[in-house]
Amino acid sequence: MKKKLLVSALLFAMGASVLTGCGGGEKQEEPEEIVYLEESEIDSLFTNPEEYVGKYVKLSGQLLDAPETDGETTAIQAWHDVENYTQNFIAHTDAADGIQNQDYVWVDGKIDGTFSGENAFGGSVECPLIVDATVTKGSYMEIVVPTIAEISPAVSQDQNGIVVTVDKVEYAEDETRVYVTINNGTDYNFSCGTYSAKLLIDGKQMDQDTMSQTLYNSPELSELSYEVMAGTSSSGTLIFPAIEQGVAFQFILPDAYSDNYDLMFTNYMIDVPAQ
Structure with missing residues (x-):
């Protein structure tokens, strides 16, 4: 602009005000x-x-x-x-x-x-x-993809001292945000397929929404690290297409392995109950 x-716009508004005042008289305007x-x-x-x-x-x-x-x-x-x-x-x-x-x-x-x-x-x-x-x-989330409802299931799975927790789920009209923490309680670095994480709902697989702009436009959110160093943790948000609130689902984190090759892992499969 x-x-x-x-x-110009202000002068127009002022002019309209002056013309209104020229009517004179003692009549009080109603609210x-x-x-x-x-x-x-x-x-x-x-x-x-x-x-x-x-x-x-x-x-x-x-x-x-x-x-x-x-x-x-x-x-x-x-x-x-x-x-x-x-x-x-x-x-x-x-x-x-x-x-x-x-x-x-x-x-x-x-x-x-x-x-x-x-x-x-x-x-x-x-x-x-x-x-x-x-x-x-x-914020972007408040304006563009506002939360309709949220739950804090705090459900976890522990394999060999590596604990993966689904902390919170936010439901929006156009997307679902899953907040996850990986806690590495071992003396070895841990890696997993954060970009391949999925939801399983009624036997149907749901991949992450790679077109979502929420992480890019929301500095308050963090990406979940695919590598978590020994004795540390990582928390982040994964974006999926919109799912129905109140429906149980399973969060799947695949491709888990440790720098200690003696530790064997399967896919993390965490049940999030209906709430």
């Missing part, structure tokens, strides 16, 4: 009725913002540019549909401390019609404008 566009868009109306907002002027909306998204500040007002531009880079919108706020380019955010504000202007590359921008907005920083 170019700074002049922010200024504004705050009506939020239903979830089913969100898509329509991006095709016809003018239809919803005066209503309020709660949106999530990812910033596609650095915020711009003019006086006490900061403008942000964000994608609402983060995965497809569509449904962009602009929000004006007086509190955007700590919000930076590429951040994931929640926006809560009033719809003020359509913003028309140019972006930083000289292209035209026409999208919903949200004013008097509250902008709150979030």
Whole structure:
């Protein structure tokens, strides 16, 4: 966005305020009725913002540019549909401390019609404008793949002093996140096939979701190491396609071996009960 566009939008809003005040008189305005868009109306907002002027909306998204500040007002531009880079919108706020380019955010504000202007590359921008907005920083998982439910089964299998534990499972609409810890209580390095780990559900094998962007976009998560040094542990998250909550499954960690070749291993097969 170019700074002049922010200024133009502000001047337009100020002009509207002045014209409203010219009516004079002692009549007091009634408190504004705050009506939020239903979830089913969100898509329509991006095709016809003018239809919803005066209503309020709660949106999530990812910033596609650095915020711009003019006086006490900061403008942000964000994608609402983060995965497809569509449904962009602009929000004006007086509190955007700590919000930076590429951040994931929640926006809560009033719809003020359509913003028309140019972006930083000289292209035209026409999208919903949200004013008097509250902008709150979030994370990729919270915005894009939020947890619907989670369990902490803490179920383990021990082979030769190497303990593998399924600590937690998070269920999201589009994926399942399995949190695993490998604890090497031996004097030898241990290796396993973390990239070949699978779930077994009702006799059907489920491989990891190699297309998932969750680990890449979530610095709070760690990858599970395929090699765990003697006397250490490794904890990490494995991403699988979405599975039904409350259904028992088996977590399988194959290709386990130790630098001590006298120690024999089979695939780790850990039962996660229905909860």
